[in-house]
Amino acid sequence: MSKVISAVKKVYSDCGISNPLQLPLEVIIESKNIIIKEERIDGADGRILMTKNSGVITLNASIDFPPRKRFILAHELGHFELHRLIQPVFSDNDETLNHSQQPNFNPVEAEANDFAAEFLMPTDLFHAECKGKKFDHNVIEHLANTFQVSKTAAILKFLKKDNGNHPVFVVCCQDNKMKWFKKTEDWLYFSRFQKGLPPPSGTVANEVFKKGFSYYASEAIQPIWKSDWFELKEREIDKEFFEYCLFVPSFNYLLSVIWEK
Ligand SMILES: [Zn+2]
Numbered sequence: 001m002s003k004v005i006s007a008v009k010k011v012y013s014d015c016g017i018s019n020p021l022q023l024p025l026e027v028i029i030e031s032k033n034i035i036i037k038e039e040r041i042d043g044a045d046g047r048i049l050m051t052k053n054s055g056v057i058t059l060n061a062s063i064d065f066p067p068r069k070r071f072i073l074a075h076e077l078g079h080f081e082l083h084r085l086i087q088p089v090f091s092d093n094d095e096t097l098n099h100s101q102q103p104n105f106n107p108v109e110a111e112a113n114d115f116a117a118e119f120l121m122p123t124d125l126f127h128a129e130c131k132g133k134k135f136d137h138n139v140i141e142h143l144a145n146t147f148q149v150s151k152t153a154a155i156l157k158f159l160k161k162d163n164g165n166h167p168v169f170v171v172c173c174q175d176n177k178m179k180w181f182k183k184t185e186d187w188l189y190f191s192r193f194q195k196g197l198p199p200p201s202g203t204v205a206n207e208v209f210k211k212g213f214s215y216y217a218s219e220a221i222q223p224i225w226k227s228d229w230f231e232l233k234e235r236e237i238d239k240e241f242f243e244y245c246l247f248v249p250s251f252n253y254l255l256s257v258i259w260e261k
Contacts, residue, residue: 004114007081011119020120021148025073029057034080036073044091046072050084067150071116072097078115083108094251098152101172101182121147121157127165130158135166135259137220137244151246155257159184169229169258173199174251176209189230202228204243205256214247214254229258 001009012018015028026036034048034055040062041047047058057076063069075097079090087108090096096109121143129146133139143154158164159182169183171193181193192200199205204222208214215222224243232238240261247254 003082004078004111004118005123007078007115008118008122011077011081019125020122025070029073029077032077032080034077044093045097046076047089047091048076048079049089050080051088052084055080055084065150067144067148067153070120070148071150071153074116074119075112077119078112079108082111082115094253098253099172099180101156101180103180117153117157117160120149120153123163126157126163130163130165133165135164135168136242137257140244140257152248152255155246155255156182161185166259171199171205171229171256171258172253173205173209173256174253176252189226191230199256200228203256204245205254208245208247208254212249214245220244223261224258226260 011028015023015031017023029036032055033053034057036057036059038059038061041058041060045060045063049056057073059069059072063072072092075092076090083090090112096106097113099105100110100113126143126147129143130139133142140151140155140158143158144151147154155170159168159170164184167184167186167188169181169187169189169191171181172179176198177196178193178199179195181191199209203224204215221242221244223240225238226232226241227238229241242259242261244257245254246257
């Protein structure tokens, strides 16, 4: 069992739970002798200060999206469980919390993100919620609602090996530039991703940055051509794919989720 999964299971067993929704996250954290405060902090979304057996988590009071607070709290709990003996303070922002998929990402931060994802969406329960459902944006919404996480957190969990049940490709863009991509192991196509360039024309991501808002409701899923995001082989006939964009205007950040029709 991985270090992260054992750490999550240990907290569950310490609290006598088998599902993170059986107890409020704050109660779980406080049972570890950690105080939670909310304050305005400059340049960070959350922070933890730890000793060997206690800690103080400070959440930035300007964050008002409950799933985001949950993810930050779980990430800080991960630092407490995994890292308190190696470093007494961690300060987290969008970069440490949401971009683990980048090459050369700080491994300690990646571990705290993996802890948070596993803690909030245990793999066995996550897998059970995906099972038998045809993949589309409703599945992402269902997972986000079930586990009280953001749609971004749900789709990132879906991409990891053995978690989801459908080939999916995800691209993250910020400030109209491609930042990283991630795909399920069974995704077969070679993408036109190039770090630092704007998303290719024809993609929904490109359009969303131009308009400044995303599609929603019945239009949330947009048809695109395979060639908009992926290379075609010689004489290959283009085909329809779907693209679903999660756009976060406050960070000028988007995740495009792409799958075959
Ligand atoms: Zn961190």
